[in-house]
Amino acid sequence: MTRHVSRIERPTTQSQRCNGNQVRRELMAQLEAHYNARSVIRMSYDAFTRLVAILRGRGLLRDNQYSFVEEQVAKFLHILSGQGRVRSESFFFRRSTETISRHFHKVLRALITLQNQFLVQPNGSTVSPQILNSGGRFYPYFKNCIGAIDGTHIRVKVSKEDVSRYRGRKNYPTMNVLAACTFDLKFTYVLPGWEGSASDSRILDNELSREDNLNAPQGKFYLADAGYMLRSTFLTPYRSTRYHLKEYSRHPPENPKELFNLRHSSLRNSIERAFGVLKNRFPILAEMSRYDVETVSEIVLGCCILHNFLVDFDPDEEIIAQVDRDLMNNEPDHGLANGAIARGEDGRRGEILRDSIAAQIRCGDMDAEKVFEVGGNDCNAYFKWTTEMDGVMLEVLREQKSKGQKEDRAFSAEAYRKVVEEINDKFSLNINKTKVMNRLKTLKEQMVLSKEIELKSGIGWNDSFKTFEAPLEVWKSLIKANPRYKNIKGKSLHHLEILREIYEKDVATGAQAESAREKVQRWEREETHITIDEIDEMQANNHVYLDKFSTFDFESVPSTPGSQFGISNPFVPNASVAKGLDGDLKRTRRLKFWPPLDELLVEKYKFPEADACKFTEFLIKDAKPRGEQNEVIVGKLEVGMTKLKVQNALFDLVLCCIRNYASQLLNGVLDMILKLVNLRLSDRRRQGGMLPSALGQEWVRKRVQKH
Structure with a gap:
């Protein structure tokens, strides 16, 4: 056997x-x-x-x-x-x-x-094959749909002080990860780092305001569950209507709303399948309670990129089949009845789009005699709260918190009983715990929005009326960016201080949320914080080594800041040139842009145009023995001086060569530029991190000054 x-x-x-x-x-x-x-x-x-x-x-x-x-x-x-x-x-x-x-x-x-290669957002230029080849089930109704979004919770390790922010629906601290995927189960956007207590809708609002955001091309949309707010670019199902596939297994849809929800659920299920395949393929995602938030975020992004790589090159059909069986037997709960209600102009456009798709499906799939009722509002019981009632409720909760009746984010049943009794006695009412919890949810949302809006420009606080004030145009732009700000426009927020005292430590901030692109950009910025003294110390302790330049093939490496390699005998000018360098090396202003070298020499340093052009031409000709074309040389100069920001030391060196007319030095200038552009120091203690060329610049400066 x-x-x-x-x-x-x-x-x-x-x-x-x-x-x-x-x-x-x-x-x-x-x-x-x-x-x-x-x-x-x-x-x-x-x-x-x-x-x-x-x-x-x-x-x-x-x-x-x-x-x-x-x-x-x-x-x-x-x-x-x-x-x-x-x-x-x-x-x-x-x-x-x-x-x-x-x-x-x-x-x-x-x-x-590798995020630029394996986490790519769709441009919407083509219809997804899963929609186009659905036999009329999804096409043409969802032809403009480019994917689905949802959140998933990943366990993390946090300090006791942060537990309340990271504990949401689970009994343990989690990170809420927002992701989007296409219908072939490939992730196109991933944003880890949000605390587990943050709602999906709030995370999406934050994500849309980020520099690296989830972008839906004009006229295209994603499918989202009822936990998100309806928008023209994020289509949610109808509320208070059957939704999950399992609910329709015995009872077919009876009206256009149910039929739309059935199709919506079938398509949106791709994000659930993608999460399922991801977690089944990489079991570490289910047992990361020993890792901190930063490491968990990186592991999630790494697993998603690996997942996309494997979808293309090594799909595991057994895992996909197992995930499909699990989803049918245990449909996830998305809280349809409590979904976010559409707000604002974009919400109305989303309603119109959803209704039009439902109407098209109805005409193609349902009997013409059946009544079509897509509009209408839910008639929920409404209860009017007053400022005085809010004050009584919050005072009781503050007292109960001081008595230990609040554990993590939740108050005990005894605390809520005290609130209900106090309000009913003082105001001769008959409210229950549910109404208290719903009101607290509203007040906490106002607290979160107030915290966000305080940081916006053009917003002021009127302490007399307890309201935020701003010109009408400022309010319009804020509400357009986040329709929830409409909830606090002109409203008197009398109890912000006590709310923050009770709940502020429990509110998710998203301070550690980063997409893959944002992480890579931050790493590049952080690498420049290494000092030249640290490099010398690492060299002395053999923690750093320099590659042999002669063994490096330039053509095999892309021209990106991450493609930096080493230098063995760097060019060092003679003592007379070093003396001329001294003044220029002390300047600290960094050039923001790098215009052509000859133009800069003429305009900034008043060199004769003929001399400047001659020198630039000489630099390019100097590289001819390498067999490189002019555009290759110019491209490498641009990469080195713009992307890698090594211009200061190199330009100072070039200037000294010209000023002193030290023609014997010019032969080494271009070679030095090419070496420095590809400088790399591998540091064992810093996980083999690459030395940015900004440090290469300092490395050269220090050695030039010694001569």
Whole structure:
């Protein structure tokens, strides 16, 4: 009988006597020969080699004298499978726990850097094949639909002070992750980091205001569940109407609203399936209570990018089939009856769009005699609260909180009983706990909106009337961006202070929410904070090494800030030129834009135009022995001086060459530029992070000043 294994086995006793390199080679050979690599690294070996080739080819990971890229990626994937942890990987691969952890984060960051390739939002230029080939079920009604959105909760580890903000519907702290996907189950946008107590609708409002946001092209829309607000770009189902597929299994739809909801649910189900496949393929997502918020956010993004890669190159039909069975047996609850109501002009456009689609479906699928009723409002009981009643309720809750009747985000049943008794006695009413909780929900929303709007420009606070004041045009622009601001426009908010005292620590802020693109941009900014003294210390301790420039092939690396490589004998001018450099090197102003070199020489430094053009031409000709075309040279200069911001030191050096007419130095200028553009320092302590060329600039400056 064949013995099935789902892990990398520790080498035999004979192998244990070998050195660590032999052990690691045997482990990798075992992985290559494994009959079911998916159980170990969650993908086939062919997909694994393709992934390694992408990471190595893009210059994001590379071999070094201690480990190959294959080993680094294999350890990372085995941890994602939920079978390995840092200590177990340390045992199998004969590495220290520090090395395993560093390799894990290094591969994780490299994956997230692939977001431009594997997290791409649809442009809406074509109709999704799943809609077009649906046999008339979805086409032409949903031809402008480009995907579905939803949120999912991932467990996290937080401090006791933050537990209340991260504990929502679950009994443990979670992170709420907003994601969008296409109907082939590929994620197109992922925003992790929001606290578990934040509502889906609030997260979407915040996401739409971000620089890197979820963008629906003109005339296109996403499908969303009832937890979101209806908009022209996010179509939600009809409220108080059957929705889930399971509800229609025995009783077919009876009116246009139900028919629309059925089609909506069938299409929107793709986001539930995508989440299901993601969590089944990478079990680590279900057991991340040992990781902090920042690490969980990065793991979520890395898993989503890997998921998209595997949808293209190695789809696992068994996992997809299992997820489909689970969804049919256990339909998720989206709280349809309590969904957000459409507000504002965009909400009305969404209602018109939804009604028109329902009308089209009705004409194509339902009997003409059946009555078509799509409009109308829900007739819910309405209860009028007064400012005095709010004050009594909040005073009682503050007292109950001081007595320990509030645990995390929720008050005890005893606290609510006290509130109900106090209000009924003082105002001769007969309210119940439900009405108190609904009113608190409204007041807390006002508190959250007030916190947000305080930071907006053009808004002032009138302490006499307890209202926010702003010109009409400011209000219009704010409400257009977030229709919820209409709820506090002109309203007297008398109890903000006591509300904040009771609830402010429980309110989600989204301070750690970042998309993949935002993370990559932040990492690039943070890398420039390393100091030149730190680099020298790392060199002295052999924590940093420089690649040999002569072995590097420029054409194989894309011209991006992440494609930085090393330099061996940097060009250093003679003492007379260094003396001329001294004044220019002290200037700190950084040029915002890099115009053509000859124009800058003429306009800023008053060089004769002929000399400036001659010098620029000389630089380009100097590269001819490399066999590079002029546009390649110009492109590399532009990358180096604009994207990587090395212009100050290089330009100072070029200026000195010209000012001193030191023609013997010009031969080395372009070579130095090309080397510095691709400067890379690999620091073992900083997870192999790349040294930005801004630091390359400082590295050169310091050595120039020594001569």
